[in-house]
Each structure stands twice: as structure tokens, then as C-alpha cells.
Amino acid sequence: MDIPITRMKALFNPTSVAVIGASENEAKLGFHVMKSLTKGGFPGKIIPINPGSEEIMGLKTFPSIAELSYDIDLAIVVLPAKMVPAIFKECLAKGVQGIVLITAGFREIDDPMGAELHEQLAGIVNEAHVPVIGPNTFGMINLHANLNASFTPEFSLVRKGRIGLVSQSGGMCHLISFIAMRERVGFSKIVGIGNRLNVDFERMISYLMEDQDTDVIALYMEGIDQPRQLQEMARGLRGRKPIVAYKTGIGNLGDQASRSHTGSIAGRSDVYSGAFSQAGVLEVRSVEELLDTAKALARFPVLPGNRVAILSSQAGPGISAADICQRSDLTIVSFADQTQNRINEILPPLALRTNPVDMGPAWYNSEALVGIVRAVMEDDNVEGILLFMMFASANVDSIKGLSCLTENKRPRKPLITCLSAPPGIWDEHINRYEDAGILVNFPTPERASRVMANLNRYRRLAHSVPSA
Amino acid sequence: MDIPITRMKALFNPTSVAVIGASENEAKLGFHVMKSLTKGGFPGKIIPINPGSEEIMGLKTFPSIAELSYDIDLAIVVLPAKMVPAIFKECLAKGVQGIVLITAGFREIDDPMGAELHEQLAGIVNEAHVPVIGPNTFGMINLHANLNASFTPEFSLVRKGRIGLVSQSGGMCHLISFIAMRERVGFSKIVGIGNRLNVDFERMISYLMEDQDTDVIALYMEGIDQPRQLQEMARGLRGRKPIVAYKTGIGNLGDQASRSHTGSIAGRSDVYSGAFSQAGVLEVRSVEELLDTAKALARFPVLPGNRVAILSSQAGPGISAADICQRSDLTIVSFADQTQNRINEILPPLALRTNPVDMGPAWYNSEALVGIVRAVMEDDNVEGILLFMMFASANVDSIKGLSCLTENKRPRKPLITCLSAPPGIWDEHINRYEDAGILVNFPTPERASRVMANLNRYRRLAHSVPSA
CATH class of the missing domain: 3.40.50.261 (Succinyl-CoA synthetase domains)
Known part of the structure; x- marks a missing residue:
């Protein structure tokens, strides 16, 4: 047949x-x-x-x-x-x-x-x-x-x-x-x-x-x-x-x-x-x-390597993500000096400014959040980014800042997110970003992190020499 | 203090x-x-x-x-x-x-x-x-x-x-x-x-x-x-x-x-x-x-024992649930003779009629499905029930049959379900059943099964003698 x-x-x-x-x-x-x-x-x-x-x-x-x-x-x-x-x-x-x-x-x-x-x-x-x-x-x-x-x-x-x-x-x-x-x-x-x-x-x-x-x-x-x-x-x-x-x-x-x-x-x-x-x-x-x-994988078929950044507007989701990265083969990498300097300018000295970044002190400052995301996006040390932002009344507009990423015409790094809000508040923005191809969003930081770990597993599977 | x-x-x-x-x-x-x-x-x-x-x-x-x-x-x-x-x-x-x-x-x-x-x-x-x-x-x-x-x-x-x-x-x-x-x-x-x-x-x-x-x-x-x-x-x-x-x-x-x-x-x-x-x-x-x-746990705080039934309108979800039950401490129990006879009357002889039950041959027959669920609900061998039903155009009314369970005034067994349909089709029924306290519904059979395994873990934890 x-x-x-x-x-x-x-x-x-x-x-x-x-x-x-x-x-x-x-x-x-x-x-x-x-x-x-x-x-x-x-x-x-x-x-x-x-x-x-x-x-x-x-x-x-x-x-x-x-x-x-x-x-x-x-x-x-x-x-x-x-x-x-x-x-x-x-x-x-x-x-x-x-x-x-x-x-x-x-x-x-x-x-x-x-x-x-x-x-x-x-x-x-x-x-x-x-x-x-x-x-x-x-x-x-x-x-x-x-x-x-x-x-x-x-x-x-x-x-x-x-x-x-x-x-x-x-x-x-x-x-x-x-x-x-x-x-x-x-x-x-x-x-x-x-x-x-x-x-x-x-x-x-x-x-x-x-x-x-x-x-x-x-x-x-x-x-x-x-x-x-x-x-x-x-x-x-x-x-x-x-x-x-x-x-x-x-x-x-x-x-x-x-x-x-x-x-x-x-x-x-x-x-x-x-x-x-x-x-x-x-x-x-x-x-x-x-x-x-x-x-x-349909959006980001290639994770170039296993070095990731975790950026979280609130500490908790970042910690749960770090747990999953640490259990998998992902490395929570040190930023390049230029990136770290930029983050140090944006966040107050007492925040956890190294990777994983607790953006908590700037959680309702859209410009600060976007500044950090952009700096990390341009860091050659970083091959994939996990980004978490939970809505609160005071940060409702923070989501809008991410639109600047849609203007960037250079090849994009995998940006896996959990942006979460009550039904109807952020959906339109998230849908627009997904449709523009700048990110893929998931309901929880754990699911987002497991996806990043799977992109990395696929990278290894796809490129390893088939064994006999 | x-x-x-x-x-x-x-x-x-x-x-x-x-x-x-x-x-x-x-x-x-x-x-x-x-x-x-x-x-x-x-x-x-x-x-x-x-x-x-x-x-x-x-x-x-x-x-x-x-x-x-x-x-x-x-x-x-x-x-x-x-x-x-x-x-x-x-x-x-x-x-x-x-x-x-x-x-x-x-x-x-x-x-x-x-x-x-x-x-x-x-x-x-x-x-x-x-x-x-x-x-x-x-x-x-x-x-x-x-x-x-x-x-x-x-x-x-x-x-x-x-x-x-x-x-x-x-x-x-x-x-x-x-x-x-x-x-x-x-x-x-x-x-x-x-x-x-x-x-x-x-x-x-x-x-x-x-x-x-x-x-x-x-x-x-x-x-x-x-x-x-x-x-x-x-x-x-x-x-x-x-x-x-x-x-x-x-x-x-x-x-x-x-x-x-x-x-x-x-x-x-x-x-x-x-x-x-x-x-x-x-x-x-x-x-x-x-x-x-x-x-x-808010609905079913007590799973009396680890003997569960898996009832699935389509084979796949039941198989994924059986995998999780088998990996945990749950037992997919044999039905009492009376229950098995009742199921044998309802399903054709060629179906998998023992636990886990593939209700596939009756998937668009609401009466048959409900008859099986009721029989298993009354089986003293069974201490918890996993029930899965995926919508298709031809079984749209099958969900309605479950309303008979709301009439039963006897103490209820934990009924953990994955009833799934496109948005807006079954939601009203599922919400009504949840509000009536007859079941708790989850988005996937795996999540439903893990919940059942957790009810069983809690049963053991709550009743075991604290160690020193």
C-alpha cells in the first residue's frame, strides 16, 4: 500500500x-x-x-x-x-x-x-x-x-x-x-x-x-x-x-x-x-x-539556548518560575553589564535587580517595566524571557507599554508570559500582542515556565545526533 | 504577644x-x-x-x-x-x-x-x-x-x-x-x-x-x-x-x-x-x-476510601484518567454484581463495560449515560466517581440527564467531572450542577483525576496518627 x-x-x-x-x-x-x-x-x-x-x-x-x-x-x-x-x-x-x-x-x-x-x-x-x-x-x-x-x-x-x-x-x-x-x-x-x-x-x-x-x-x-x-x-x-x-x-x-x-x-x-x-x-x-x-512552538520554534531571564512585576510568580527553571535544564543567566546597569538605573537599590528580577518596586510604573523588558530583550546573554505581570487597579495601564515591542523589527526572542487580569480588562491587549507575534501568554507562571523548559527540551532533541 | x-x-x-x-x-x-x-x-x-x-x-x-x-x-x-x-x-x-x-x-x-x-x-x-x-x-x-x-x-x-x-x-x-x-x-x-x-x-x-x-x-x-x-x-x-x-x-x-x-x-x-x-x-x-x-475539598471534604470508578463517554479521557489513578494510590475497583449487570443491560456486549467504563457506544444516548452514572453512584464498592463527557453536536442534550442526580437526597459521593463544550453551550448546566452540589467540574480529565488523587491523599493525611 x-x-x-x-x-x-x-x-x-x-x-x-x-x-x-x-x-x-x-x-x-x-x-x-x-x-x-x-x-x-x-x-x-x-x-x-x-x-x-x-x-x-x-x-x-x-x-x-x-x-x-x-x-x-x-x-x-x-x-x-x-x-x-x-x-x-x-x-x-x-x-x-x-x-x-x-x-x-x-x-x-x-x-x-x-x-x-x-x-x-x-x-x-x-x-x-x-x-x-x-x-x-x-x-x-x-x-x-x-x-x-x-x-x-x-x-x-x-x-x-x-x-x-x-x-x-x-x-x-x-x-x-x-x-x-x-x-x-x-x-x-x-x-x-x-x-x-x-x-x-x-x-x-x-x-x-x-x-x-x-x-x-x-x-x-x-x-x-x-x-x-x-x-x-x-x-x-x-x-x-x-x-x-x-x-x-x-x-x-x-x-x-x-x-x-x-x-x-x-x-x-x-x-x-x-x-x-x-x-x-x-x-x-x-x-x-x-x-x-x-x-x-508555533510562534517561537527556536529557542537559541538555555539561558533565560525571569522578569516579574510581583515577587511570587517569579519565584514559582525560578523553581521550575531550576528543576529543568534552563539557566537563569547573569545579565551583561550594560543590561544590569540599565536595570540599576530604573529600579531602586534595595530591589532584587539581578536575574530573576523582582520589578515589584516599579509594579505600577509602566515606563520602568518596559525599560527593563527592552534592556533584557537586547541582552545577548539572554536567549528567552519569562515575563509576569498581575493586574491591580493601580497598574491597569502597565500592559500598554508592551506595545513598543511590536515596533521592533529585529528577530524576536521567545517571550513567554503570564499577564493576568480579571476577565475583560487586559484580554484585548494580550490578544493584540499575541497576534502581533511578540509573545505567547499562559494562564499561570508555572505553565509559562514549563513551556519555556519544553522549548529548551525541543532545542536539544532537534539538534542532537540521532542515536542508533 | x-x-x-x-x-x-x-x-x-x-x-x-x-x-x-x-x-x-x-x-x-x-x-x-x-x-x-x-x-x-x-x-x-x-x-x-x-x-x-x-x-x-x-x-x-x-x-x-x-x-x-x-x-x-x-x-x-x-x-x-x-x-x-x-x-x-x-x-x-x-x-x-x-x-x-x-x-x-x-x-x-x-x-x-x-x-x-x-x-x-x-x-x-x-x-x-x-x-x-x-x-x-x-x-x-x-x-x-x-x-x-x-x-x-x-x-x-x-x-x-x-x-x-x-x-x-x-x-x-x-x-x-x-x-x-x-x-x-x-x-x-x-x-x-x-x-x-x-x-x-x-x-x-x-x-x-x-x-x-x-x-x-x-x-x-x-x-x-x-x-x-x-x-x-x-x-x-x-x-x-x-x-x-x-x-x-x-x-x-x-x-x-x-x-x-x-x-x-x-x-x-x-x-x-x-x-x-x-x-x-x-x-x-x-x-x-x-x-x-x-x-x-470545599464540596467533598471526605472521600471515604480509595476505590474509584471512571466513566467516560469517549475512551480517550478515561484512559488518561486511568493513567493518573494507576500512578497514585487510587484503585479502579470492580463493580458489585448488581451494578455490572445493570451496565451490561445498558451497553452493548462489545463495549468495555467493566471499570473504567467506555460509554462510547452510548455517547449520544442521554438515558443510557445517566443510567450508568446512577447505578455506579449506588454501588457500595465505589467511593468516588470520575465522569467525563465531551460535547458533540449529537450529544448536546446528554448533559441534561445529570439533573436527576440533584433529586437524590442521600449523602453524595464525590463526583469529579470534566464536562467540556465550546464556550456558552454547556456552561449553564454545569454551573447549575456545581451550585446544586452534585459535582465539581474541571477543564481536563487529568486535572479532575489529580484532584481525586488529592482527595485521597488528604483522606490519608487527615486520619493517620501524627508521627512524633
């Missing part, structure tokens, strides 16, 4: 989409798929297929794809499993470039009929080199093409961005997208690979490495069929685009006895961790860390 | 408040304090003190507290440090029950004059047994009394609740409150103890243990003067009300050389962890974990 990259591109960029099993009945997934396509603003042709309807959501409906007088790029299939082999044949006859198979009930069920059907389908499409997302998936979304080929119309609310998300769990994909909506993280593609008829992690990674809308690849994984193959492919692509992976299922859930056998659990987890590390894949431990890290 | 609990009660429940250093100038903290009191809806008398004004924010202003013809319960002081000793004497003459000293520039500055002033103040108030919050603090808030005695009016936006927050960092207190606003976590008191003239963690804990509005005590700590004393007091109060503590400053930030000396850093961290554990204090590692854990 070999699926050329051109076919993957066609799958994600169709000009016409047929929904085989489209429905006007809200209890059917075919209804929700139609809603996703139409509400999502897909600019191409949408063709509902249903022998029992003449029109669905205002669109002329055909009894079968075979009766169309023209070819179709993408077919989304939501019919019962046993009908799918015949449908696949019809699809191929209509020249489809790709298929999204939402239907469940193949390999994942215990009934041997499921596995047989799976093999039968694989035979049909593999021979024709047609890629299939699924079966047993919610579908996929190409945000930049306004293509929502899923049963969840709300995926279209996710911002367009540079992260390609590939997930083995539909639930996790939904969750990550909902958090992304709240935290304004953008995606290029959101893909539920489901039970992987012929599009697995490996194929998705190869494709996203070529995809011009994707800068960072985020993976949610439970178990993989061919870990060695994935590892070798990722190793070969090391450093081209960052890959961040969250792997769950470290224990054997089906086996009560082995559950308490922590030795074997830890062992399995270690095996994966080792493989990820050798392949240059950055492993993380939660959906939040996956999203946080991908968000930062 | 001994400060009776009645004085602490009076400090937090004044009927009259004087703001010494009140101002109409926005550049002065005395302006913001006045705004906090007036906008916060404090129902008692507010008396601005400023020799240069006749009226501030519509309130008659007096040149000094000495000129008042009546006594004052609480004085908030925002004057320069060197003026404070004389002011304190005036306050005592007016019978104040407590003082909030926002002014900085005492012990925390290197100038020996600062430490001298600190001692001088301590001598004045300790003799009179008058408690002082500060110096060098944003102040304190008693939400149930609508008393915002701080320089940040926005603290009044925090919900009234049952968590008492005591922090050594103003920045962290602000941050935690802002997150609490977004996540609807309620507090009883928010206190920045600052440089602790005579109200330290120990005294705050003793008071909050007696406070009828507080069920859980949350602490943010950097360093403490008398760790042994705090430890012994907490040990004596073990199990009365949960105490959750987040301690930062594990490394020596001032000393570049010792920073890379991870052995000593880990050692210091271990010392604190051991002390917390002996004192029955639940240690956490981030502001989010502090808030999450306190929120859950």
Missing part, C-alpha cells in the same frame, strides 16, 4: 464533497455532517446522497453517488458498516481522491465480521491508492479551507492557525479544540484517525511535514501498531517541524491484575519515552501541556 | 473603617482602597482620613482619626512608613480592633531604619493585642461581609465561597483570584499577610479554623519564620478543616552558585514536604492545583 502525498493533499483540499448517508433527521450523524459542511462555509460543491430525500438543507440530493454526472473529490461515509464495501467501489468509480469513513463497527468490535470488513475495505482502497480517514472517527477539519468534514459543526469555531492536530481519540480531539477556543489557539488541521484503515500517524506526519499551513505537529496517541516504523520516520524528519506527542494508556486497563504491577507499567511508559526521545519527538504529559507547548 | 481570636474576628468584621491616607488622586493607593470599600458594597461606615481634603468619593473626610468623635473598628493605613508609628498610636487611642497596613518599606528593605520601624510598630500593637495585616500587603477581603480592605477593587468580583486563601505574595493572590473568577471558585477570605507584623500563617490558620464561613484553608507560602511552630499547630488541628499548601522558593535564588546544586535544592524541598505531611497539610505544586484541590 502506498499513498502518494498528492492524494493526501487532495483529500484535505477537495472542491466537491459528497455526504453518503446525508440526513435531515437530527438523530442521524448524517445530519450533523451536513451541518458541519454547510455552516462551516465550505466554498466547494456539497452533494448530499440519500435515496429517500430530494433535498437536504436546501441542497439537491441524489439517490447514489453513481448517478452523478460528474466526479467527486471527497466522500464522507456515514452508512452502516455492511454497506460500506459497495459504497467504496462506487466512490472509486467516481474518481474520489479521498474518503472520510465515520462509520464504526469494523476492527474495533470483537465480532470477526468487523475485522473481515476492515480487510475487505483496505483491499479496495489500497489498490486504488485512495486515503481513508477512519473508520470510527468524528472526521477531519481543514480550517484554512473552511472544510469541516466531521459530525461536529462547532469545530469550525476553532481559529485558523499553524498547528496540525492528529488524534487517536475523538473525545480528546474535541476537548483539545474546546480548550483551544477558550485560549485562542489556532489549528491548521484537526484529524481523528480513528481505526486507521490506511492513514495512520506515520502517513499524517509525512503529509503535515509537507503541508504549508502547518508549522507544528501535535499528536494524541493511545497505542500504535508499528512503533518502530513511526520512530524511524520521525527520526528521519527530526528538526524539520516540531512534533509534540501526548501518549496515554501506560497501564493495562483490561487486566486488573497487571494494574497494580507498577513495575511493568513504568517500564512500558519508559519504552515509549525512549522511542520518542530518539525520534526527536517532544513528549508531554497532559492535554494542557500538549496545547501550551504546541502554541509556543 | 498574644492576639485573642475575638480580635481576629473583629478585624475581619468591622462596622466602621477608616482609610488613613485616603485620596482622590488615582496615582495614590489611597484612591484605590477607597474605591474597593465603596464599590465593594461595604455596608458599614467608611471614613476617609486626609488633612488636605474635605470630601473623598462623596464621603466627609477628616484631617486625622484623632478628631473623630467616635471609635473605629478597622484602620487601613496607606501613609509613608515613617509616619506609621504615630498613626498607630492614634489608632489605638480610637479603640481600633485591627489594622491593615498596606505601606511598604519596613523589614523587607535593607535599610536598618526599616527593621527598626518594624520593631517599633510591633511593640505598639502587640502590647494592645491589636492584629495587623501587613505591612507591605495589598490588604485583605472578607467576601461574605462585602469588605474589600485592599487596593484592588476587582477582588469584589470573586464569588462568595468556603475557601479561605492566605498568601505571602500579593501577585499570587491576585492571580489565584483572577483564575477563580474565570472558573467560578468562591472564597470566604482573601488575605495577603505581607511582612507579618503580628499576623502570620499560624495565626491566620487558627482564626480560619474557627471561622464559620471557611471550610477549606488554602495557603501560598514562600518562606516561613517558624516552620516548627506552624507544623505543630497544624498537627494539633489535623483533620478539623483541610489545609492545602503551595510552597515555592525551593532554590536559593540569590545565590547563583547554589542554583545548579540540585542536591541541596531537592533536600530543602523534601524538608518542607515532610513537615507538611507530618502536620496533615496537603502539599500541591502549582496555583492551579491549589485552586482545583481547594475547590473539590
Whole structure:
């Protein structure tokens, strides 16, 4: 089986989409798929297929794809499993470039009929080199093409961005997208690979490495069929685009006895961790860390080194950040003389003016804060900056000072922040700075600091020589 | 020095408040304090003190507290440090029950004059047994009394609740409150103890243990003067009300050389962890974990045992939760026969119907989901429940089924959830369930699971015999 990259591109960029099993009945997934396509603003042709309807959501409906007088790029299939082999044949006859198979009930069920059907389908499409997302998936979304080929119309609310998300769990994909909506993280593609008829992690990674809308690849994984193959492919692509992976299922859930056998659990987890590390894949431990890290890598793919500055308008957040830096491989570096002199001019002599800088004595002086940030930004000793500022009534305008950073046209150092205020007070400014690309903001200093530590881990992973 | 609990009660429940250093100038903290009191809806008398004004924010202003013809319960002081000793004497003459000293520039500055002033103040108030919050603090808030005695009016936006927050960092207190606003976590008191003239963690804990509005005590700590004393007091109060503590400053930030000396850093961290554990204090590692854990303990103070159920509408979130349960001391228990039979009736035979239950085959069937949750709720084998449900267009109404749990009048088992949807879709239902006390919801399955693990850690801490 070999699926050329051109076919993957066609799958994600169709000009016409047929929904085989489209429905006007809200209890059917075919209804929700139609809603996703139409509400999502897909600019191409949408063709509902249903022998029992003449029109669905205002669109002329055909009894079968075979009766169309023209070819179709993408077919989304939501019919019962046993009908799918015949449908696949019809699809191929209509020249489809790709298929999204939402239907469940193949390999994942215990009934041997499921596995047989799976093999039968694989035979049909593999021979024709047609890629299939699924079966047993919610579908996929190409945000930049306004293509929502899923049963969840709300995926279209996710911002367009540079992260390609590939997930083995539909639930996790939904969750990550909902958090992304709240935290304004953008995606290029959101893909539920489901039970992987012929599009697995490996194929998705190869494709996203070529995809011009994707800068960072985020993976949610439970178990993989061919870990060695994935590892070798990722190793070969090391450093081209960052890959961040969250792997769950470290224990054997089906086996009560082995559950308490922590030795074997830890062992399995270690095996994966080792493989990820050798392949240059950055492993993380939660959906939040996956999203946080991908968000930062999409903006600041390169942390040049491990020497960071911590600047905090209030002491506490700086101390929590220093703890995390000290536990990781980051160095809280000494400033260059020029920088230190500049800070000494700005802050009173009794403040903690060395790195980590407690800007507390100037916490409501916007000019002083910005002066310090600018001085540190220009310090060659510093390769990344953590900046924390908590709102108080008296410093409400301090946030505005950061706008001067948007004027600086020189290459930017990673500036990872926790700027926090009650809802509605600073959001507009923070959003503007994020959109201008000068910083990425996180809800807590700990999450910001862990992200900086992860940028540094990725730097090491991407540049180290792959071990045998 | 001994400060009776009645004085602490009076400090937090004044009927009259004087703001010494009140101002109409926005550049002065005395302006913001006045705004906090007036906008916060404090129902008692507010008396601005400023020799240069006749009226501030519509309130008659007096040149000094000495000129008042009546006594004052609480004085908030925002004057320069060197003026404070004389002011304190005036306050005592007016019978104040407590003082909030926002002014900085005492012990925390290197100038020996600062430490001298600190001692001088301590001598004045300790003799009179008058408690002082500060110096060098944003102040304190008693939400149930609508008393915002701080320089940040926005603290009044925090919900009234049952968590008492005591922090050594103003920045962290602000941050935690802002997150609490977004996540609807309620507090009883928010206190920045600052440089602790005579109200330290120990005294705050003793008071909050007696406070009828507080069920859980949350602490943010950097360093403490008398760790042994705090430890012994907490040990004596073990199990009365949960105490959750987040301690930062594990490394020596001032000393570049010792920073890379991870052995000593880990050692210091271990010392604190051991002390917390002996004192029955639940240690956490981030502001989010502090808030999450306190929120859950305020609703479900008692997890009867470590046997939990994981119920997930989609497989992924359940797997991530099982990982965390397996890494902690929680047991994913076998259901009682009756429960298992009921689940077997509801879910098709091919689903994973044992604990952790993959409710995937019924993910858009509200009745089935609720039937499973109810059956497990009634299972005596199960002592806590993790429930995960991710929105999709087709299961939008599934959330409504949980309302049946509000009708059950029997004592409730801890139900920790991650119910997630795009903004605005499920929020109203989740808020209603949280307000009804049937569940506490978290943004991710990992955070929900860590909270369950912490409820279990607290159960062990609270009930174990204190070691010598």
C-alpha cells in the first residue's frame, strides 16, 4: 500500500464533497455532517446522497453517488458498516481522491465480521491508492479551507492557525479544540484517525511535514501498531517541524491484575519515552501541556539556548518560575553589564535587580517595566524571557507599554508570559500582542515556565545526533 | 504577644473603617482602597482620613482619626512608613480592633531604619493585642461581609465561597483570584499577610479554623519564620478543616552558585514536604492545583476510601484518567454484581463495560449515560466517581440527564467531572450542577483525576496518627 502525498493533499483540499448517508433527521450523524459542511462555509460543491430525500438543507440530493454526472473529490461515509464495501467501489468509480469513513463497527468490535470488513475495505482502497480517514472517527477539519468534514459543526469555531492536530481519540480531539477556543489557539488541521484503515500517524506526519499551513505537529496517541516504523520516520524528519506527542494508556486497563504491577507499567511508559526521545519527538504529559507547548512552538520554534531571564512585576510568580527553571535544564543567566546597569538605573537599590528580577518596586510604573523588558530583550546573554505581570487597579495601564515591542523589527526572542487580569480588562491587549507575534501568554507562571523548559527540551532533541 | 481570636474576628468584621491616607488622586493607593470599600458594597461606615481634603468619593473626610468623635473598628493605613508609628498610636487611642497596613518599606528593605520601624510598630500593637495585616500587603477581603480592605477593587468580583486563601505574595493572590473568577471558585477570605507584623500563617490558620464561613484553608507560602511552630499547630488541628499548601522558593535564588546544586535544592524541598505531611497539610505544586484541590475539598471534604470508578463517554479521557489513578494510590475497583449487570443491560456486549467504563457506544444516548452514572453512584464498592463527557453536536442534550442526580437526597459521593463544550453551550448546566452540589467540574480529565488523587491523599493525611 502506498499513498502518494498528492492524494493526501487532495483529500484535505477537495472542491466537491459528497455526504453518503446525508440526513435531515437530527438523530442521524448524517445530519450533523451536513451541518458541519454547510455552516462551516465550505466554498466547494456539497452533494448530499440519500435515496429517500430530494433535498437536504436546501441542497439537491441524489439517490447514489453513481448517478452523478460528474466526479467527486471527497466522500464522507456515514452508512452502516455492511454497506460500506459497495459504497467504496462506487466512490472509486467516481474518481474520489479521498474518503472520510465515520462509520464504526469494523476492527474495533470483537465480532470477526468487523475485522473481515476492515480487510475487505483496505483491499479496495489500497489498490486504488485512495486515503481513508477512519473508520470510527468524528472526521477531519481543514480550517484554512473552511472544510469541516466531521459530525461536529462547532469545530469550525476553532481559529485558523499553524498547528496540525492528529488524534487517536475523538473525545480528546474535541476537548483539545474546546480548550483551544477558550485560549485562542489556532489549528491548521484537526484529524481523528480513528481505526486507521490506511492513514495512520506515520502517513499524517509525512503529509503535515509537507503541508504549508502547518508549522507544528501535535499528536494524541493511545497505542500504535508499528512503533518502530513511526520512530524511524520521525527520526528521519527530526528538526524539520516540531512534533509534540501526548501518549496515554501506560497501564493495562483490561487486566486488573497487571494494574497494580507498577513495575511493568513504568517500564512500558519508559519504552515509549525512549522511542520518542530518539525520534526527536517532544513528549508531554497532559492535554494542557500538549496545547501550551504546541502554541509556543508555533510562534517561537527556536529557542537559541538555555539561558533565560525571569522578569516579574510581583515577587511570587517569579519565584514559582525560578523553581521550575531550576528543576529543568534552563539557566537563569547573569545579565551583561550594560543590561544590569540599565536595570540599576530604573529600579531602586534595595530591589532584587539581578536575574530573576523582582520589578515589584516599579509594579505600577509602566515606563520602568518596559525599560527593563527592552534592556533584557537586547541582552545577548539572554536567549528567552519569562515575563509576569498581575493586574491591580493601580497598574491597569502597565500592559500598554508592551506595545513598543511590536515596533521592533529585529528577530524576536521567545517571550513567554503570564499577564493576568480579571476577565475583560487586559484580554484585548494580550490578544493584540499575541497576534502581533511578540509573545505567547499562559494562564499561570508555572505553565509559562514549563513551556519555556519544553522549548529548551525541543532545542536539544532537534539538534542532537540521532542515536542508533 | 498574644492576639485573642475575638480580635481576629473583629478585624475581619468591622462596622466602621477608616482609610488613613485616603485620596482622590488615582496615582495614590489611597484612591484605590477607597474605591474597593465603596464599590465593594461595604455596608458599614467608611471614613476617609486626609488633612488636605474635605470630601473623598462623596464621603466627609477628616484631617486625622484623632478628631473623630467616635471609635473605629478597622484602620487601613496607606501613609509613608515613617509616619506609621504615630498613626498607630492614634489608632489605638480610637479603640481600633485591627489594622491593615498596606505601606511598604519596613523589614523587607535593607535599610536598618526599616527593621527598626518594624520593631517599633510591633511593640505598639502587640502590647494592645491589636492584629495587623501587613505591612507591605495589598490588604485583605472578607467576601461574605462585602469588605474589600485592599487596593484592588476587582477582588469584589470573586464569588462568595468556603475557601479561605492566605498568601505571602500579593501577585499570587491576585492571580489565584483572577483564575477563580474565570472558573467560578468562591472564597470566604482573601488575605495577603505581607511582612507579618503580628499576623502570620499560624495565626491566620487558627482564626480560619474557627471561622464559620471557611471550610477549606488554602495557603501560598514562600518562606516561613517558624516552620516548627506552624507544623505543630497544624498537627494539633489535623483533620478539623483541610489545609492545602503551595510552597515555592525551593532554590536559593540569590545565590547563583547554589542554583545548579540540585542536591541541596531537592533536600530543602523534601524538608518542607515532610513537615507538611507530618502536620496533615496537603502539599500541591502549582496555583492551579491549589485552586482545583481547594475547590473539590470545599464540596467533598471526605472521600471515604480509595476505590474509584471512571466513566467516560469517549475512551480517550478515561484512559488518561486511568493513567493518573494507576500512578497514585487510587484503585479502579470492580463493580458489585448488581451494578455490572445493570451496565451490561445498558451497553452493548462489545463495549468495555467493566471499570473504567467506555460509554462510547452510548455517547449520544442521554438515558443510557445517566443510567450508568446512577447505578455506579449506588454501588457500595465505589467511593468516588470520575465522569467525563465531551460535547458533540449529537450529544448536546446528554448533559441534561445529570439533573436527576440533584433529586437524590442521600449523602453524595464525590463526583469529579470534566464536562467540556465550546464556550456558552454547556456552561449553564454545569454551573447549575456545581451550585446544586452534585459535582465539581474541571477543564481536563487529568486535572479532575489529580484532584481525586488529592482527595485521597488528604483522606490519608487527615486520619493517620501524627508521627512524633
